[in-house]
Amino acid sequence: QKEVEQDPGPLSVPEGAIVSLNCTYSNSAFQYFMWYRQYSRKGPELLMYTYSSGNKEDGRFTAQVDKSSKYISLFIRDSQPSDSATYLCAPREVGGTSYGKLTFGQGTILTVHP
Amino acid sequence: EAGVTQFPSHSVIEKGQTVTLRCDPISGHDNLYWYRRVMGKEIKFLLHFVKESKQDESGMPNNRFLAERTGGTYSTLKVQPAELEDSGVYFCASSQDRELQGIHYEQYFGPGTRLTVT
Numbered sequence: 001q002k003e004v005e006q007d008p009g010p011l012s013v014p015e016g017a018i019v020s021l022n023c024t025y026s027n028s029a030f031q032y033f034m035w036y037r038q039y040s041r042k043g044p045e046l047l048m049y050t051y052s053s054g055n056k057e058d059g060r061f062t063a064q065v066d067k068s069s070k071y072i073s074l075f076i077r078d079s080q081p082s083d084s085a086t087y088l089c090a091p092r093e094v095g096g097t098s099y100g101k102l103t104f105g106q107g108t109i110l111t112v113h114p
Numbered sequence: 115e116a117g118v119t120q121f122p123s124h125s126v127i128e129k130g131q132t133v134t135l136r137c138d139p140i141s142g143h144d145n146l147y148w149y150r151r152v153m154g155k156e157i158k159f160l161l162h163f164v165k166e167s168k169q170d171e172s173g174m175p176n177n178r179f180l181a182e183r184t185g186g187t188y189s190t191l192k193v194q195p196a197e198l199e200d201s202g203v204y205f206c207a208s209s210q211d212r213e214l215q216g217i218h219y220e221q222y223f224g225p226g227t228r229l230t231v232t
Contacts, residue, residue: 004156032218043118043205043223044157051218088157098170100145100209102221104157 003027006089006105015114019076023089023105026070030091033065034102035074038086047074047087079112086110116140118224120206126230132194135227139188139208145169146189147209147221148181152202163189196231203228 006023013019021035032051036044050056053067064073072089086109090102119138127133139146148160160179161171165186174181178197183189193200207221 002156006156036223041225043207043225045223046220049218090157098162098172100147100162100221101159101170101173102147102149102157103159104149106156 001026003103004089004091004105007108008106010109010111012111012113013079015079015081015112017079017112019079019083019110019112021074021076021087021089021108021110023072024070025072025091025103027091027093027103028067028070029093029096030103031094032092033063033072034090034092035061035063036088036090036104038088038107040085044088044090079110081112081114084111118206118208118222120204120224120227122227123225124228124230126232127196128232129198130195132192133196133229135191135193135204135206135229137189137191137206137208137224139206140222143208143210143222144186145209145211145219145221146183147207148189148191149205149207149223150202151205151226152199155202157205160191193229196229198231201229201231 034049035047037047038044060077062075086107088107089105121136146163151157159173162169163183180192203226205226207223209219209221
C-alpha cells in the first residue's frame with residue numbers, strides 16, 4: 001500500500017468552477033502537509049502548506065487536513081485557465097532522520113477550460 | 115536570486131553506460147534533495163544532504179546510484195551502469211536550515227533532468 005494515495009484524474013472543469021483535490025495517507029507521523037503545483041516540463045513549486053490538522057486559506061486556495069481520517073484536501077475557488085497544471089500532495093514527518101523527505105502522491109492533472 | 119539549476123536538461127544514454135547529473139542549489143541552502151519520477155509513478159525521494167553529509171539516503175534504489183556533494187555546494191548523482199528502469203525525470207531541490215518547530219522551510223525544486231536509457 002502506498003503511503004499517499006491521490007487520484008491522478010485527469011480532471012477537467014469550466015472556468016469559474018470550484019475544484020476539489022484530495023489525498024489520503026497512511027503514515028500517522030506526517031505533520032506537515034504540502035500542496036505543490038507543477039506545470040509541464042517544470043519542477044514542482046510549493047502552493048501552500050498546513051501544519052497538523054486544520055484549514056489554511058490563501059486567496060482562491062484553501063488547504064484542509066483531517067488527521068483523524070488521514071485526509072488532505074485542496075480547494076480552488078473561481079478556477080482560472082492558468083490553474084491548469086498537475087497538483088501534488090506531499091506530506092512529511094517532523095524530526096527524526098527523514099524529516100526532509102517529502103512523500104508525494106501521484107498528482108492530479110487539472111485542466112480549466114475557458 | 116537564481117533558482118535551483120540542473121544539468122543536463124535531457125540525457126539519452128544506452129544501457130550499461132554511465133551518466134552524471136548535476137544540481138546547483140540556491141546559494142546558502144544547506145539542504146539538498148534528490149527525487150525522481152519514473153513514467154506513470156509518483157515522485158519519489160532518493161536522498162537528502164545537509165551540507166556535505168548524507169542525512170537520509172533511504173530512497174536510493176541500489177548501489178548503481180552514487181550521490182556526492184563535495185564542499186557542501188553543488189551535488190552530482192551518478193548512475194553506473196544505467197539500466198532501462200532508470201529512465202525518468204530526476205529532480206533536485208534545496209531548502210534553508212533544518213526546520214524549527216512550527217517553521218517550515220520550503221523545498222525549491224529545479225526543472226529536472228529527463229533521463230532516457232535505451
